Amino acid sequence: MEISFDNVSYIYQPGTPFEHRALHQLTFTIPSQSFVAVIGHTGSGKSTLIQHLNGLLTPTSGVARIGPYVLQAGEKNKDLKSLREQVGVVFQYPEHQLFEETIKKDIAFGPANFEVRQEEIERRIYAAIDAVGIQSDMLERSPFDLSGGQMRRVAIAGVLAMEPRVLVLDEPTAGLDPKGQQEIMDMFYNLHQEKQLTTVLVTHSMEDALAYADYIIVMDQGELYKEGTPLEIFLQPQALNKVGLEVPEIISLSSTLEKEYGITIDYKKQTLEELAEMVAHQLKGRATHE
Amino acid sequence: MEKSFVTFKDVSFRYQEEQPWIFNGLNISVNRNEWVAIIGHNGSGKSTIAKLMNGLLFPQEGTISVDQMELQDETIWDIRKKIGMVFQNPDNQFVGTTVMDDVAFGLENHGIPREEMKRRIKASLNAVGMIDYIHHEPHRLSGGQKQRIAIASVLAIAPEMIILDEATAMLDPIGRKEIMKTVHQLREQRDVSIVTITHDLNEVTYADRVIVMNKGEVWYEGTPREVFAKQRQLDEIGLGVPLVTQFAHELKRYGMELEPEPINQKELVDALWKYHSTM
Ligand SMILES: Nc1ncnc2c1ncn2[C@@H]1O[C@H](COP(=O)(O)OP(=O)(O)OP(=O)(O)O)[C@@H](O)[C@H]1O
Ligand SMILES: Nc1ncnc2c1ncn2[C@@H]1O[C@H](COP(=O)(O)OP(=O)(O)OP(=O)(O)O)[C@@H](O)[C@H]1O
Ligand SMILES: [Mg+2]
Ligand SMILES: [Mg+2]
Numbered sequence: 020m021e022i023s024f025d026n027v028s029y030i031y032q033p034g035t036p037f038e039h040r041a042l043h044q045l046t047f048t049i050p051s052q053s054f055v056a057v058i059g060h061t062g063s064g065k066s067t068l069i070q071h072l073n074g075l076l077t078p079t080s081g082v083a084r085i086g087p088y089v090l091q092a093g094e095k096n097k098d099l100k101s102l103r104e105q106v107g108v109v110f111q112y113p114e115h116q117l118f119e120e121t122i123k124k125d126i127a128f129g130p131a132n133f134e135v136r137q138e139e140i141e142r143r144i145y146a147a148i149d150a151v152g153i154q155s156d157m158l159e160r161s162p163f164d165l166s167g168g169q170m171r172r173v174a175i176a177g178v179l180a181m182e183p184r185v186l187v188l189d190e191p192t193a194g195l196d197p198k199g200q201q202e203i204m205d206m207f208y209n210l211h212q213e214k215q216l217t218t219v220l221v222t223h224s225m226e227d228a229l230a231y232a233d234y235i236i237v238m239d240q241g242e243l244y245k246e247g248t249p250l251e252i253f254l255q256p257q258a259l260n261k262v263g264l265e266v267p268e269i270i271s272l273s274s275t276l277e278k279e280y281g282i283t284i285d286y287k288k289q290t291l292e293e294l295a296e297m298v299a300h301q302l303k304g305r306a307t308h309e
Numbered sequence: 310m311e312k313s314f315v316t317f318k319d320v321s322f323r324y325q326e327e328q329p330w331i332f333n334g335l336n337i338s339v340n341r342n343e344w345v346a347i348i349g350h351n352g353s354g355k356s357t358i359a360k361l362m363n364g365l366l367f368p369q370e371g372t373i374s375v376d377q378m379e380l381q382d383e384t385i386w387d388i389r390k391k392i393g394m395v396f397q398n399p400d401n402q403f404v405g406t407t408v409m410d411d412v413a414f415g416l417e418n419h420g421i422p423r424e425e426m427k428r429r430i431k432a433s434l435n436a437v438g439m440i441d442y443i444h445h446e447p448h449r450l451s452g453g454q455k456q457r458i459a460i461a462s463v464l465a466i467a468p469e470m471i472i473l474d475e476a477t478a479m480l481d482p483i484g485r486k487e488i489m490k491t492v493h494q495l496r497e498q499r500d501v502s503i504v505t506i507t508h509d510l511n512e513v514t515y516a517d518r519v520i521v522m523n524k525g526e527v528w529y530e531g532t533p534r535e536v537f538a539k540q541r542q543l544d545e546i547g548l549g550v551p552l553v554t555q556f557a558h559e560l561k562r563y564g565m566e567l568e569p570e571p572i573n574q575k576e577l578v579d580a581l582w583k584y585h586s587t588m
Contacts, residue, residue, distance in 0.1 A: 168351025
């Protein structure tokens with residue numbers, strides 16, 4: 020589903036002393052089936068932005084379009100339920116989306132709400148817990164008696180069970196152990212490819228933005244600061260530093276080595292193995308030439 | 310004087326009867342003025358350790374002592390004054406209706422005089438870059454802003470020990486480094502023990518000692534460098550090593566052995582000189 024924002028602004032608590040403009044005249048388009056990362060400093064408006072994608076928030080002004088659904092100020096959207104059936108959101112804090120008394124009921128909630136058949140729900144539950152690494156003997160436990168990372172996994176399973184067309188992920192790997200971070204991001208990516216989903220990932224991991232996204236939106240103080248492919252964005256370290264962001268570590272490592280040792284890397288998504296080969300070759304090659 | 314500040318002796322714990330034991334005779338300690346990082350897979354028991362340390366949970370067997378006092382009903386309030394904790398989810402610890410009230414709350418509980426309170430509120434909010442939000446409601450902040458406030462509240466109290474349970478998980482990389490720097494500065498000013506529970510491998514490198522948990526047991530204890538030398542075994546238990554260490558590992562294939570095994574960029578650059586200077 021194509022997503023487009025046309026001059027979208029959002030103001031929290033308008034008309035009170037706490038009035039806060041969180042989004043300011045935001046305009047962008049996310050083509051159907053693309054994988055877009057949204058990055059930005061703490062408080063830059065990322066979570067506010069993505070809460071528009073399933074109609075949890077409506078623009079204060081401007082228009083947000085999610086496929087056939089139109090969200091705009093003053094108009095009550097009657098298709099909200101069907102929008103939410105298609106757009107699955109993993110929220111920043113998993114506790115915010117867990118509420119049933121057992122893990123199983125929690126995962127079943129989405130599909131049951133959208134009148135999926137019982138057998139199909141059952142099938143989806145097992146597929147989802149398998150995808151997130153939760154054992155089936157945990158299904159009858161309360162989702163609140165879990166560790167932080169386990170809660171995160173259950174929250175993700177609940178979204179997977181809805182089988183949405185659009186995946187919206189707000190810091191989905193926060194709280195996961197290193198192996199879990201990698202596995203869950205790979206799982207999202209495979210799902211994205213296989214089911215031809217449109218995916219929006221909010222992340223503080225520049226590494227994930229570089230590895231998985233085909234396009235990046237950079238937010239700063241509620242405004243769109245820059246957009247482009249990962250390499251376009253990440254090869255401008257100064258521009259990122261200006262808004263409190265850093266390039267992925269592999270890129271900063273490359274430029275440090277270039278600077279300190281006068282070697283040439285010309286970073287374009289080389290893996291760590293390839294990088295090591297280049298560095299070893301150039302440093303040692305030089306030594307033998309002398 | 311005893312060096313150990315917190316000591317777990319043969320601690321066994323489970324959340325409820327008939328549930329499996331989370332720990333079975335756990336022995337760990339944190340020294341006075343030491344920075345300890347606890348790492349481990351999801352569900353390995355890290356947050357449970359933190360909650361046992363400040364008496365939010367009690368062990369069924371074994372003893373926990375803090376500053377030479379055994380943790381019991383009678384000592385719990387004294388002990389909680391010594392330990393400040395930032396939880397994994399900051400929503401669970403906000404008590405005030407404004408950021409200022411929230412930071413003030415802990416200070417009032419510690420009987421800090423009014424003028425000193427004001428000074429500390431300002432200083433701690435400045436330290437986390439949130440002074441502009443002093444009159445905001447904590448619940449109406451962004452995810453990362455909430456974490457910053459939770460950290461400020463603990464910094465303001467200046468307890469003898471600070472436990473950060475994934476307290477920087479929602480921060481951007483620069484924000485994380487700033488918090489680590491703040492903690493570092495704090496240690497230069499006065500004695501304080503730090504426990505950081507984290508999945509961020511770069512954050513681990515700041516610690517004096519690392520406790521690696523696996524399925525409720527201590528799998529390994531050592532300096533960050535000692536821990537990260539076990540790259541292959543760490544992979545097997547769901548963990549990993551910093552990018553720089555992985556990179557050094559890759560270089561070995563080309564006969565480039567780096568000493569000591571680098572755990573940050575500066576160390577890598579320094580260690581590589583050996584190969585450069587042969588020119
Ligand atoms: N419910 C609310 N009421 C008032 N202001 C809010 C509310 N939620 C967020 N804000 C403010 O709006 C701004 C944007 O918040 P948002 O949650 O979108 O940021 P974010 O980019 O997701 O940040 P983070 O990386 O910390 O999660 C922040 O300055 C925040 O304080
Ligand atoms: N309130 C609770 N009731 C019952 N069991 C619990 C409760 N909280 C945690 N557990 C269980 O105790 C074990 C240890 O949990 P703990 O929260 O200490 O893990 P952790 O190492 O902090 O994990 P994470 O990295 O995911 O935060 C887990 O198996 C978890 O399911
Ligand atoms: Mg957010
Ligand atoms: Mg935990």
